[in-house]
Amino acid sequence: MALLEIKGLNKSFGGIQAVSDCNISVEKGKITSLIGPNGAGKTTVFNLVTGLLSPDSGEILFEGKKINHLQPHQITRMGISRTFQITRDLQEMTVLENMVVQSQVHGFWDMFGSSMLKEEEERAMDLLSFVGITHLAHEKSKNLSYGQKKLLEFASVLMSEPKLLMLDEPAGGVNPTLLESIIDRIVELNKKGVTILIVEHNMELVMKISDPVICMAYGTVLAQGSPKEIQDNQQVLEAYLGE
Amino acid sequence: MAEELIQVDLKGKEGAIRVRSKVSLWLKRGIPLLILAILALLPVFQIVEGTLNYWIHMLMYVFLYVIMSSSWNIIGGFAGYVSLGHNVFFALGAYFAGMLFLATRISPFISAPVAGLLAMGFGLLFGLIALRTRGSTFIISTIALVLLMAELFDNWKLTGGTNGLALPLIDLPGQFAKIPYYYYLLVVMVLCVVASYFIKHSKFGLALRAISQDETKAEVAGIPTRKYKILAFGLSGLFIGVAGAVWGSYLTYLRPSIFLTVSLGTSIVLNTILGGKGTIAGPVVGTAIMIAVNEFVVAKLGATELNIVVTGLILIFVLLFFPEGIVGSLKARNKLPSFLDWD
Numbered sequence: 014m015a016l017l018e019i020k021g022l023n024k025s026f027g028g029i030q031a032v033s034d035c036n037i038s039v040e041k042g043k044i045t046s047l048i049g050p051n052g053a054g055k056t057t058v059f060n061l062v063t064g065l066l067s068p069d070s071g072e073i074l075f076e077g078k079k080i081n082h083l084q085p086h087q088i089t090r091m092g093i094s095r096t097f098q099i100t101r102d103l104q105e106m107t108v109l110e111n112m113v114v115q116s117q118v119h120g121f122w123d124m125f126g127s128s129m130l131k132e133e134e135e136r137a138m139d140l141l142s143f144v145g146i147t148h149l150a151h152e153k154s155k156n157l158s159y160g161q162k163k164l165l166e167f168a169s170v171l172m173s174e175p176k177l178l179m180l181d182e183p184a185g186g187v188n189p190t191l192l193e194s195i196i197d198r199i200v201e202l203n204k205k206g207v208t209i210l211i212v213e214h215n216m217e218l219v220m221k222i223s224d225p226v227i228c229m230a231y232g233t234v235l236a237q238g239s240p241k242e243i244q245d246n247q248q249v250l251e252a253y254l255g256e
Numbered sequence: 257m258a259e260e261l262i263q264v265d266l267k268g269k270e271g272a273i274r275v276r277s278k279v280s281l282w283l284k285r286g287i288p289l290l291i292l293a294i295l296a297l298l299p300v301f302q303i304v305e306g307t308l309n310y311w312i313h314m315l316m317y318v319f320l321y322v323i324m325s326s327s328w329n330i331i332g333g334f335a336g337y338v339s340l341g342h343n344v345f346f347a348l349g350a351y352f353a354g355m356l357f358l359a360t361r362i363s364p365f366i367s368a369p370v371a372g373l374l375a376m377g378f379g380l381l382f383g384l385i386a387l388r389t390r391g392s393t394f395i396i397s398t399i400a401l402v403l404l405m406a407e408l409f410d411n412w413k414l415t416g417g418t419n420g421l422a423l424p425l426i427d428l429p430g431q432f433a434k435i436p437y438y439y440y441l442l443v444v445m446v447l448c449v450v451a452s453y454f455i456k457h458s459k460f461g462l463a464l465r466a467i468s469q470d471e472t473k474a475e476v477a478g479i480p481t482r483k484y485k486i487l488a489f490g491l492s493g494l495f496i497g498v499a500g501a502v503w504g505s506y507l508t509y510l511r512p513s514i515f516l517t518v519s520l521g522t523s524i525v526l527n528t529i530l531g532g533k534g535t536i537a538g539p540v541v542g543t544a545i546m547i548a549v550n551e552f553v554v555a556k557l558g559a560t561e562l563n564i565v566v567t568g569l570i571l572i573f574v575l576l577f578f579p580e581g582i583v584g585s586l587k588a589r590n591k592l593p594s595f596l597d598w599d
Contacts, residue, residue, distance in 0.1 A: 063476060065472065065475075065476070084475070084480070085472075085475045085476050086475050086476070086477075086478045086479055086480045086481070087480075089476060089477065089478040090478050095476060097473075101470050101472070101473040102470075102473075103465070103466050103469040103470055103473060103474075104469055104470075105465075105469055106462075106465060106466070106469065110462060110465075113462065114462050114463065114466045114474070114477055114479070115477045115478065117478055118459050118463075123459060124458060124459050124460040124463075125454070125455075125458045125459070125460055126458060126459055127457065127458065127459075128457050128458055128459050128461060128462040129462075169477075173477075173478055
């Protein structure tokens with residue numbers, strides 16, 4: 014069974030049909046890439062899945078359960094975490110606080126417990142060392158460079174131990190050395206059993222690590238297959254290059 | 257030999273550092289506790305000497321405003337939702353306890369905690385509606401609440417309309433009459449500031465701060481933002497409601513023109529911003545300075561409107577050089593004296 018199943022999804026903004034009759038299924042344990050020209054509806058799909066937008070029609074199923082009308086925090090708590098195309102960090106808070114804020118509160122009274130429990134701090138430090146920025150733990154996140162913010166966001170969404178990790182352009186604005194390290198981290202996470210869905214324009218990254226690749230255009234799925242199949246697909250080339 | 261010397265030297269240095277950090281810790285906790293002890297003992301001098309009534313009154317005024325600013329800080333400072341209507345909680349507490357007293361003779365000292373819970377309940381209800389909005393729409397909705405309440409209380413027979421309600425004076429000689437109110441407000445103020453500390457350092461507080469930075473990010477991080485904002489708004493009414501009940505009984509008259517003005521709601525916010533919103537000591541420092549300056553100008557220049565001009569100018573100049581408030585900006589520059597660093 015697919016971990017995430019999108020069926021007949023529609024969403025329009027005013028007169029623009031951003032997503033139209035879109036069907037995507039993300040298999041458990043795989044790295045799936047979502048590619049397509051600008052305006053194809055990839056980020057809209059992300060926003061619909063994570064509950065930031067609600068669909069006009071269609072169904073979104075996670076582990077077989079319908080999540081269409083849940084609120085974003087409920088979806089996160091079910092096991093879906095996401096990063097943003099342009100990183101969103103909590104500027105006036107430290108890197109460590111940015112991490113810990115993502116860990117879950119279980120009951121009502123937990124809310125009034127200490128903001129940073131010992132085990133949470135340890136877990137956060139482990140994840141920061143996973144991406145190599147432990148030395149910045151007590152720095153306010155607004156002082157970080159863009160690349161460091163990318164790493165922070167990547168590490169912080171792992172705090173909630175997601176089953177499905179959705180990365181919106183993890184390579185965007187990142188230099189080649191950092192890119193290598195991000196790719197390694199994504200592969201390593203996947204080996205640990207995290208299912209990953211990536212929106213990405215960097216074809217090197219897409220073709221190197223993902224299978225399958227899904228190509229979207231005009232709000233719907235144009236083609237789906239192995240990296241090789243997508244590279245050879247005439248429709249995909251046309252969508253990117255025009256006719 | 258040389259190595260040994262170096263080690264001894266190091267030990268000496270470490271020792272000195274340890275002593276210094278002990279002293280600074282002592283100052284950090286000692287000075288606020290000393291001030292608190294003086295505040296707690298002041299009425300004893302009043303009982304013996306009988307000359308401190310003016311000071312007692314002024315300090316009660318400070319306590320009251322600290323309670324309001326420190327409470328406001330929970331929603332306005334931590335979560336970043338500026339409410340200009342927090343004096344509504346104050347009015348609710350005062351009117352509830354006053355009316356209850358007139359009907360049943362239950363002392364406001366006893367009913368004050370209930371008044372606080374009532375104010376909190378009202379805050380939850382209002383938050384449920386108003387916190388669907390944010391930014392300027394939210395601010396305007398809180399001003400509308402004040403105006404609406406003033407209109408209601410001005411015209412409602414039960415609350416005495418514009419004439420308000422008159423409550424009897426406390427049955428104590430004038431020399432001692434202020435003292436029970438003084439202690440009540442002092443205790444509520446300490447509880448309120450301590451509560452705001454614990455809220456700031458809880459998961460709830462961290463989540464509120466996340467909301468103030470980027471609400472969408474907070475929501476996606478798994479925080480039920482709407483629920484938390486409503487709870488913060490309600491909690492911020494609790495201590496103000498208690499203070500209202502006590503203050504109403506102290507004043508002995510309740511009128512919409514005292515409790516339900518936009519300028520009162522605004523001054524709660526301005527005091528907090530002056531001291532540093534989002535910090536624990538900020539509301540205390542800001543309130544103390546504002547009231548002291550205002551009182552000084554009134555004493556020197558008489559009850560002209562000049563005090564308003566002076567406090568306005570001070571606010572402008574302070575915020576020009578301390579954009580995050582006095583405590584906030586000093587802390588950001590690492591120049592905050594340790595005894596004011598309560599975070």
